[in-house]
Amino acid sequence: MPRGVPLPGSVPDDGLTTRQRRNQPVLAVHTGAGKGKSTAAFGMALRAWNQGFDVAVFQFVKSAKWKVGEESVFRTLGDLHTSTGAGGAVEWHKMGSGWSWSRKQGDEVDHAEDAREGWREIATRIAEERHRFYVLDEFTYPLHWGWIDVDEVVQTLTSRPGNQHVVITGRNAPAALMDAADLVTEMAKVKHPMDAGRKGQRGIEW
Amino acid sequence: MPRGVPLPGSVPDDGLTTRQRRNQPVLAVHTGAGKGKSTAAFGMALRAWNQGFDVAVFQFVKSAKWKVGEESVFRTLGDLHTSTGAGGAVEWHKMGSGWSWSRKQGDEVDHAEDAREGWREIATRIAEERHRFYVLDEFTYPLHWGWIDVDEVVQTLTSRPGNQHVVITGRNAPAALMDAADLVTEMAKVKHPMDAGRKGQRGIEW
Numbered sequence: 235m236p237r238g239v240p241l242p243g244s245v246p247d248d249g250l251t252t253r254q255r256r257n258q259p260v261l262a263v264h265t266g267a268g269k270g271k272s273t274a275a276f277g278m279a280l281r282a283w284n285q286g287f288d289v290a291v292f293q294f295v296k297s298a299k300w301k302v303g304e305e306s307v308f309r310t311l312g313d314l315h316t317s318t319g320a321g322g323a324v325e326w327h328k329m330g331s332g333w334s335w336s337r338k339q340g341d342e343v344d345h346a347e348d349a350r351e352g353w354r355e356i357a358t359r360i361a362e363e364r365h366r367f368y369v370l371d372e373f374t375y376p377l378h379w380g381w382i383d384v385d386e387v388v389q390t391l392t393s394r395p396g397n398q399h400v401v402i403t404g405r406n407a408p409a410a411l412m413d414a415a416d417l418v419t420e421m422a423k424v425k426h427p428m429d430a431g432r433k434g435q436r437g438i439e440w
Numbered sequence: 441m442p443r444g445v446p447l448p449g450s451v452p453d454d455g456l457t458t459r460q461r462r463n464q465p466v467l468a469v470h471t472g473a474g475k476g477k478s479t480a481a482f483g484m485a486l487r488a489w490n491q492g493f494d495v496a497v498f499q500f501v502k503s504a505k506w507k508v509g510e511e512s513v514f515r516t517l518g519d520l521h522t523s524t525g526a527g528g529a530v531e532w533h534k535m536g537s538g539w540s541w542s543r544k545q546g547d548e549v550d551h552a553e554d555a556r557e558g559w560r561e562i563a564t565r566i567a568e569e570r571h572r573f574y575v576l577d578e579f580t581y582p583l584h585w586g587w588i589d590v591d592e593v594v595q596t597l598t599s600r601p602g603n604q605h606v607v608i609t610g611r612n613a614p615a616a617l618m619d620a621a622d623l624v625t626e627m628a629k630v631k632h633p634m635d636a637g638r639k640g641q642r643g644i645e646w
Contacts, residue, residue, distance in 0.1 A: 257641055258633075258638060258641075260633060260641075260644050264476060265630075266628070268625040268626065268627075269480070269623065269625045270470065270476055270480035270483070270625050270627065271476075272483075273479075273480040273483030273484055274475070274476035274479040274480040274483060274627075275483075276483045276486065277476075277478075277479030277480060277481075277482045277483040277486075277510070278479055278644065280482065280483075280486070280509065280510060280513045281509035281510065281513075281643060281644070281645075281646060282643045282644070283513065284509040284510075284512050284513050284643075285509065285642050285643035287643050303486065303487035303490040303491065304483070304486060304487065304490075306490050307486045307487075307489065307490050307517070307527075310517075310520070310526065310527075311513070311516075314516070314520070320516065321513075321516075366643070367643065399643070399644060412630065412631070415631060416631070416632075416633040416636070416638070417475065417631060417632055417633055418630035418631040419474040419475045419476050419627055419628065419629060419630060420474065420627075420628040420630050421474075421476065421480075421625055421626075421627055421628075422472070422625065422626040422627075422628055423625060424471075424618065424624035424625060424626050425618070425621060425622070425623060425624040426622075426623055427464075427466060427622040427623055430622070432464060432622070435463055435464075435466075436491050437487060437488045437491035437493050437572070437573065437605070438466050438484065438487070438488070438605060439487075440487060
């Protein structure tokens with residue numbers, strides 16, 4: 235059999251050409267109780283940046299202290315893109331106390347509302363095809379806690395236009411989200427230094 | 441109870457101060473059949489680079505075509521360190537056909553010997569405390585296949601001097617290596633696009 239000719243039955247009956255199938259946008263979920271869910275998502279974002287993709291990170295966490303290393307490197311890569319044209323553009327948004335684009339001030343903190351505001355912004359950007367590669371870091375938590383409607387998220391993601399890749403991280407990914415995803419990896423904890431009483435350290439955890 | 445005072449019984453009886461315990465070098469293993477083993481290792485290396493650690497990557501694979509994105513970004517970061525002092529130094533070595541430091545030429549390819557040569561070089565560098573953060577990518581395979589002696593590797597790694605972090609990736613990590621590691625994460629495949637007949641694509645797999 236000539237090389238490059240697929241075996242009979244090995245090609246999906248989806249009406250797509252190989253190129254179309256190859257370039258389908260990916261929805262990935264990294265879940266489980268182990269380490270590496272976010273770290274692997276940022277590693278994927280590195281590859282995307284290297285291909286010149288416009289990368290946007292949205293961190294759905296109250297405290298972002300554990301991701302300062304990644305944020306610093308991606309801001310460096312974003313600056314490098316601006317100054318030399320290398321790689322792609324980078325935006326990094328974190329919920330913290332309100333989102334970076336938000337004008338909200340004051341003492342009242344409503345994390346559920348902040349999370350919904352983050353999702354509305356992402357949905358808008360997806361509709362506008364604003365970015366090429368999205369990291370929705372720890373986005374499973376507001377879904378798991380019922381702050382954001384899972385069905386609406388799945389509907390928005392599965393019907394997203396163009397070629398936008400989305401990676402979602404966090405424990406307890408809802409079943410409907412995993413069903414909708416193309417790639418689901420579970421990071422399982424086998425052994426962790428903190429089990430032995432060790433604490434996080436510079437250069438490893440942040 | 442005052443803040444900062446540990447609960448009775450929560451401190452390991454290892455004779456170390458909190459600072460000593462916190463700064464113990466980490467040996468991490470990413471194993472399992474799922475995605476993200478190497479990607480998360482490179483994400484950890486990003487954090488290490490950001491803290492100014494000297495990073496060295498050793499790829500124990502015959503073909504490195506799937507890691508070109510990471511290599512490109514880390515070489516960019518290494519150049520940035522050289523030109524501006526940002527982050528740490530970066531070295532990236534791949535087995536390919538012989539290692540980058542090797543003078544060997546010729547048609548004969550002995551992957552087992554190449555792998556052993558790679559390990560000997562790493563063991564020398566560890567003894568010299570040459571780097572601060574090592575990624576031994578896909579190093580479990582030459583161990584699993586019996587090309588490199590697992591006990592010798594464990595002995596070298598567990599007795600390594602100074603503060604050198606080591607991350608090892610690949611399926612089928614030997615039990616003795618996981619026993620010796622501080623952090624073991626299993627990446628388990630839940631769902632993968634290639635199951636649906638899709639192929640790897642630019643910006644996602646490389």
